[in-house]
Amino acid sequence: MSARRHPSEERLLAFAAGTLSAPEAVVVATHLALRPRTRTWTHLAQAVGGSVLDDLEPTPLDNGAFASVLDRLEAAVPDEAREAVRAPAADHALPAPLRGFDLSPWRWAGPGVHVRDVLGPRDGDCRVILLRIAPGQSAPRHTHAGVELTCVIEGAYATDDGVFEPGDFEEADPSVLHQPRVVSRAPCLCVAALDGQIVLPGRLGKLLAPFVRL
Amino acid sequence: MRSPPPRDCGALIARIAQAQDRDAFAEVFDYYAPRVKTLLVKSGSPPAAAEELAQEAMLTVWRKAASYDPARASAAAWIFTIARNLRSDALRRGSSALHAFDATFGAEAPAQPDAILSGAQDGACVRAAMRSLNPDQAQAIEMAFYQEQTHSQISQALGVPLGTVKARIRFGMMKLKAFIEREMRGAE
Incomplete structure (x- = not known):
């Protein structure tokens, strides 16, 4: 069975509900x-x-709320005046949701692997990074401390799932050893949400652990 | 007895946008401000914060009325999204930069015939679709909208395993989609 390449319906619902x-x-x-x-x-x-909102029992507002x-x-x-004072978008050509x-x-x-932080969105240990991996390179084999969501922006990588x-969107399974390999001619650029540190298993992990900060 | 939603809330919002019509705003306020407050209380906001955010949501309705596109969402869905964004801004930093993107409901994408899109703007159709779900599915989906944080809390509140909650939501969503697509095809 091939892996799904979009978020699950329950994750999309949580996105729309604002609870992610x-x-x-x-x-x-x-x-x-x-x-x-x-x-x-x-x-x-x-x-x-909207339909949930329509069906809720009303809770009266304080006296004078409308006047206030x-x-x-x-x-x-x-609105137009507010748009004008908004800081210019950051200087990079990423998909719209990342531009702010x-x-x-x-x-x-690691060899052929670079990362940079997307500054701002954080939730405890969970944060967003961009990963750029050179053609033919593999990301270090790793297991996951927490959920990892990945979306490919440019290029392509392959795993056991294709x-x-x-x-394409991938939700990593914490029980699976993950080693994506870049199969595009250009570097592969991905955005990922990481929860905690990625755990690099084996000797390479022990060697890199002191130096590599994902 | 609960009052029905204003008959054409989209038209009221259009009057706010075009003529800064305060009577239209009062109608939207009377119906939605108390419901937004309930949504926030059910999401765990203390009453004072829920009051403040409900008022803030109505100010946002006034300010952003011009960006409301009735072809893309029902007024209720639009107001829900405004309330949701204010709630997540209040809860955590770092999310506001996202809202500029998703509050447009993907308006920057070329409009294409889409049964869901045309069904989703029709509040009555969505409510009928919700009624077609079995009660467990409807409950899990409704709770996802006001429970702050994740399906594991819903799982605890209902006393059923997390996988069951996810399955109810997933199959419920698929059923909603199928219902709306069928109804919209029937309307053509």
Whole structure:
């Protein structure tokens, strides 16, 4: 059976409901930007959110809430003016969901492997990185301390489950030893949400552990 | 007795956008502000925070009325998304940069005929689809919208295994999709 290459329906529902952690949401949003067809599910989930909202019992607001909001409307800055003061997008050509974030410099993370941090989305130990792996290279064999979500942005890699191409989304199974190998001619660029440190098994892991910070 | 949603909430939002119509805004406020407050309370916000965020959500409805596109989402789904974004901003930093992207409902993508998209803007169709689910599926899906953090909490609250919760959500979503696609094809 071939692996699925899009987020599960329950993960897409959580994305639409706003209950995914920020790092996970960034990776899912990148997938949605590259694979508009998956948006069918998030549209559906948002529509269900609307129907859930319609069906809720109302909780009265405080006395004077409407008047207080009306007062603040006077001061509400029109949308266009707000757009203008927003900081310019970071200087990189990544899919739209990643453009609002600053990036750390690239750092070496093993032969042919570079990583940089997507600064901002964090949830405890969970964070977002970009991984760039050279053609023909493998990422270091690793197991996962936590959930790892990956979305390919450029290039392609292969695992035992087949080839993953731009837009493909992979949810790593913590029990599986994972060693993606780049099969594209150009380097493979991925965005990933990592929870905790990746564990590199074996001697290479022991050798690299003091130096490699993913 | 619960009041029905304003008959054409999309038109009310359009009047806010075009004419800063305060009467239209009052109607939207009266119906949705108390429901947004309930959503936030059910999501674990303390009452004072829920009050503040519900008011903030209504201010956002006013400010962003021009960006609402009735061809892409029901008014309820749009207001739900606004409330959801405010809630996640309040809970954690680092998520707000995402909202500029997903609050557009993918408006930057070329519009293509899509049964789900046209069904999703129709609140009545979505509610009918929800009623077609078995109660376990509907409950798991509803809880996913107001339970802060993950399906494992839903699993604890319902006292059923996590895998069961995920399966209920997954099959429920597939059933909703099939229902709406069938209904929308019937409408053509």
